[in-house]
Amino acid sequence: MFRFLLTRVSLLVPTFFGMTLLAFFLIRLVPGDPIETMAGERGIDPARHAELLTAYGLDKPVIVQYGIYIARVLHGDLGKSLITQESVMNEFLALFPATIELGVCAIVFALVLGLPAGILAAVRRNSIFDHGVMATSLTGYSMPIFWWGLLLILFFSVQLGWTPVSGRIAVQYYVEPDTGFLLLDALRAGEIDAFWSALHHLVLPAVVLGTVPLAVIARMTRSAMLEVLGEDYIRTARAKGLSRFRVVGLHALRNALIPVVTVIGLQVGVLFTGAILTETIFSWPGVGKWLIEAIGRRDYPVLQGGSLTYLLGTDAIGRDILSRLMYGARLSLSIGVAVVAISVVVGVVLGLVAGFFRGVLEIAIMRLMDIILTLPSLLLAIVIVAILGPGLINAMLAVAIVVLPHYVRITRAAVIAEVSRDYVTAARVSGAGTLRLMFREVLPNCAAPLIVQASLGISTAILDAAALGFLGLGAQPPSPEWGTMLADAREFVLRAWWVVTFPGLAILAAVLAFNLLGDGLRDALDPKLKR
Structure with missing residues (x-):
């Protein structure tokens, strides 16, 4: 046990240095000078520019700057913001509670609705309720949250006037x-009116941020409950005459919660990634919005820490939305296929190498994948695009890098399971070389989970590329990419609902279609689900 704990703790050291290296060097690769960004359009005198570079330590070699940064981090000092001159730690601590409050309310919303829905769907398997829960959860999982947020603002804030914008x-x-x-502060101060005002402001952001976790929790709860309800001890409990509530609530649910709790823990990272978009849409003063603004300012210390003629109407400059949506479908589908192709090819090769050769090579590959997974996926994609420059090709490369670890880990796990089988041993005895074993013998038997992940990965790529387009970092106008169309339509949401509605529906339909395809392939290729 002690050896296991020592091994796991020792792996934290390269992961820590990998994260700090990535955070430190990526932002310095972004084009732009932070001193000139501080000066703005008025410019700055060269002598003053050199003086400020020296004052902030930016004139030193990058390696020296990294050493100073690590020394400060180990002492709990994250430096000062180049823009506000405030301590980064103080700014973070001032904004972090807002993100935590939003995240906690979102996960509570997801748990309160997701757990009961998943349990009832499993108990009433193949009923109308079960099909409704599965369809709703799959739709929620496929929903682009930036579009979902705009729709809720349009309906509840603008049309009904129930919630603030x-x-x-x-x-x-x-x-x-x-x-x-x-x-909590409003309640402690006895400010009931302020409490209700804060609660009204919190409702829509929490619902938007909690939608994807709700869908994941409902689906996982149903899946875990179905597996447990088929066990012998559940049949024994029923045979003893225990009530249905006791069998489901006491015996089944308690054992089904183990994978559900694991999934809930994994949603923490998803919540932070979603908070970047949610806080941007609702102008929520949290860490996600703060980081996005810091990228634009090159703040290094912060980052280191319809009509009949036109069936769907026209946009602000008179372009037919239907034609743009149809052309945009080609762009979005091309993005999804290209991203998956790149990540599958690279991920399969790295996964095969890690699974076959093990040792130091495996540790190096998997620690690199862990570092990439540790960083919020959308934030990492934004930084990569900021380095390469906005554009469709660069957005595709950024998304491919972000999703790469999933294919590496799936391939490695499948390879480790396959290399110990008899047919691999027989192939080795017959004189097969390493490359033949990897690509002719083992890889075809690892294809099933990769095919499922690839089909689901296309939907993820479409969503991520649309999110980058929405933030102005993906395909650039006049390219009719769906996320870019939504970004262009934000200022007209109060006067022309169709310019927001139809691009979002197109994203939802495409993502939902590939998620359904992935579910179907999983059911067809997983022998356990055929029983």
Whole structure:
């Protein structure tokens, strides 16, 4: 046990240095000078520019800057923001409670709805309720949250007037930030009106951020419950005459919660990635919005820490939305296929090497994949695109890098399971070389999970590319990429609902189609699901 713990702790060291290296060097690869960004359009005198470079330590070699950065991090000092001159740690601590409050409310929303829905869907398998829960959860999982947020704002804030459009609390209220959690601070101060104002501002962002975790939790709960309900001890409990509530609630649910709790833990990273988009849409003063603004400012210390003629109407400059959607389908599908092709080819090769050769080579490959997975996927993609420059090809490369670890890990796990089988041993005895064993014998038997992941990966690639386009980093106008169309339509959402609705529906339909394809392939290729 001690040896296992020592091994796991020792792996944290290269992961830590890998994360800091990635965070430190990636932002320095982004074109632009932070000193000139600080000066703005008025420019800056060369002498003053050199003076500021020296003052901030930016004139030193990059390796020296990294050494200084690591020394400060180990002492708990993240430096000062180049723009605000405030401590990065203080800024982070001031904004982090807002992101935590939003994330906690989102996961509570997901749990309150997702767990009961998954349990009831499993108990009433193949019923109308079960099919409804599965269809709804798959739709929620396929939903581009930036479009979902705009729709909710359009309906609940603009049309019904039930919730505010943006912000964290109404301007007429001020609550002293004792803990940073606005709801708690308002209650402690006895400001009931301020509490209700903060709660109204929190509802829509929490629903938007919690939609994907809700869908994942509902699907995982149903899957885990179905597996447990088929066990012998459940049949024994029923034979003893125990009530249905006791069998399901006490015996089945307790054992089914193990994988569900694991999935809930994994959703923490998803929540932070989603918070970047959610906070941008709702102007929520949290860490996600802060990081996006820091990328634009090159703030190194912060980053280191319809009509009859036109069936679907026209956009702001009179272009037919239907024609643009149809042309945009080619772009979005090309993005999905290209991203998956790149990530599958590279991921399969790295996974085969890691699974076959093990040892130091395996550790190096898997630690690199762990480092990439540790960083929020959307934020990493944004930084990569900022380095390469906005554009469709660069967005595809960025998304391919972000999804690469999934294919490496799946391939490695499948290879490790296959290399110990008799047919591989027989091939070795017959004189087969390493390359033949890898690509002719083992890889075809690892294809099933890769095919399923690839079909699901196309939907992920379409969503991520649309998110980059929505943030202005993907395909550039006038290319009719769906995310870019949504970004262009934001300012007209109050006057022309169709310019927001139809591009979002196109994204949803495409992502939902590939998710359904992935589910179908999984059911067809997984022998356990055929029983």
